[in-house]
Amino acid sequence: MEISEFRHFGRLNDPDSCAVIKGVCSDEMEFHLVFQNDVIKDIRFYTDGCGHTGICGETAARLVAGKHIDKAMAISPAMVRKEIAYLTEDHIHCSILATMTLLKAIADYLYRKSIS
Ligand code: FES
Numbered sequence: 001m002e003i004s005e006f007r008h009f010g011r012l013n014d015p016d017s018c019a020v021i022k023g024v025c026s027d028e029m030e031f032h033l034v035f036q037n038d039v040i041k042d043i044r045f046y047t048d049g050c051g052h053t054g055i056c057g058e059t060a061a062r063l064v065a066g067k068h069i070d071k072a073m074a075i076s077p078a079m080v081r082k083e084i085a086y087l088t089e090d091h092i093h094c095s096i097l098a099t100m101t102l103l104k105a106i107a108d109y110l111y112r113k114s115i116s
Pocket of ligand 1: 053091093
């Protein structure tokens, strides 16, 4: 998968929630989410990391786009890895970074909702 094939690469100007995490390799991942009635209506990720990180971010985004938050919260590194057959052992941490950041963005949404 090339970066030009990423449908969810980039940032949103006015997301309902977002998160940034620096991975163990020092690469950063961001997720930006827009919700409607607890359904993910728009999603973008951004990373300065390697190609594997980008593919993991795009895969995680595709797995949760259009999903209710209850289903989206079930995202895991194993689900992402299952979709990317060629993700080698030395890049498993990329799938963990992508899913951790996505889950942190979901948590940010839940927190903001609870205090609004
Ligand atoms: Fe840093 Fe992929 S090598 S997250």
